[in-house]
Amino acid sequence: MTEKPMVRFDNVSKRYGALTVLDGLSLDIARGEKVSIIGPSGSGKTTVLRMLMTLETINDGVIWVEGEPLTHMEKGGKLVPANLAHIRRVRAKIGMVFQSFNLFPHMTALQNCIEAPITVLGMKRKDAEERAAELLNMVGLSEKKDHYPSQLSGGQQQRVAIARACAMRPKIMLFDEVTSALDPELVGEVLQVIRQLGREHDLTMLMVTHQMGFAKEFSDRVCFFYQGKICEQGPPGELFGAPKNERTRQFLRAVLEAG
Ligand SMILES: Nc1ncnc2c1ncn2[C@@H]1O[C@H](COP(=O)(O)OP(=O)(O)O)[C@@H](O)[C@H]1O
Ligand SMILES: [Mg+2]
Numbered sequence: 001m002t003e004k005p006m007v008r009f010d011n012v013s014k015r016y017g018a019l020t021v022l023d024g025l026s027l028d029i030a031r032g033e034k035v036s037i038i039g040p041s042g043s044g045k046t047t048v049l050r051m052l053m054t055l056e057t058i059n060d061g062v063i064w065v066e067g068e069p070l071t072h073m074e075k076g077g078k079l080v081p082a083n084l085a086h087i088r089r090v091r092a093k094i095g096m097v098f099q100s101f102n103l104f105p106h107m108t109a110l111q112n113c114i115e116a117p118i119t120v121l122g123m124k125r126k127d128a129e130e131r132a133a134e135l136l137n138m139v140g141l142s143e144k145k146d147h148y149p150s151q152l153s154g155g156q157q158q159r160v161a162i163a164r165a166c167a168m169r170p171k172i173m174l175f176d177e178v179t180s181a182l183d184p185e186l187v188g189e190v191l192q193v194i195r196q197l198g199r200e201h202d203l204t205m206l207m208v209t210h211q212m213g214f215a216k217e218f219s220d221r222v223c224f225f226y227q228g229k230i231c232e233q234g235p236p237g238e239l240f241g242a243p244k245n246e247r248t249r250q251f252l253r254a255v256l257e258a259g
Helices: 045-052 084-091 109-119 125-138 154-166 184-200 212-218 236-241 246-258
Strands: 007-016 019-029 034-038 060-065 072-075 078-081 094-097 172-176 204-208 221-226 229-234
Touching: 007 045, 019 045, 019 060, 019 229, 034 045, 034 212, 045 172, 045 204, 094 154, 109 125, 109 154, 125 154, 125 184, 154 184, 184 204, 184 212, 212 236, 212 246, 221 236, 221 246, 229 236, 229 246
Parallel strands: 034 204, 034 221, 094 172, 172 204
Antiparallel strands: 007 019, 007 060, 072 078, 221 229
């Protein structure tokens, strides 16, 4: 028997009023796979991540995580919309890092990383602090653990946000344009942390990015989104090297011209 995908979007649609943002999306992501999502603004990239993080509800279809429905639960042999307890339990496998860092401004880097492990996972403070210190060390910020977000650069804040997401021990990490709000010279340090995470931890990763070089080097697969659908997908060498679809070619040309 083949292994169940870590994530499965099964014919998922999302609408806002008359606007269809995701249009029957089906996508399987294998355990440990690194998938990049690229595509024009408004094509539904962020929506995919927000639905997997259950920050949005879906209109049609089912999202599965490790063979278990996320958006639904089984009742009497049928799938019914999931209740909050079910969603919370399955969602605990997923962590997300946002473009705008979203750190708690009144908490130090360390406090940011222990808050949820203590309140949500019920970890002992001492254990949570130990783990947070390890993670802050991993992202190169041991020295800054008692700094507040306002005392950190954007790149440092984003590295704290990555450590904070890891503190919840997710199996799946979602990154939504995590370097887009950064000054160019700070992008590299954040990408370096993501690279290291990918190498050293058994994480499944789904990332929306405009960093085509990084997507090419880091991903196992790249999905090009257009108007709420996957227009083309493949290994980065193929998708960047020999895109088959005219829309993909247009998009890549425009992105490359912009530098
Ligand atoms: N809460 C919302 N209400 C109405 N429309 C939304 C909402 N969130 C996103 N959209 C629309 O959905 C489409 C896809 O958005 P998004 O997933 O953020 O695109 P991307 O991340 O690819 O730029 C856009 O047209 C956007 O305006
Ligand atoms: Mg977006």
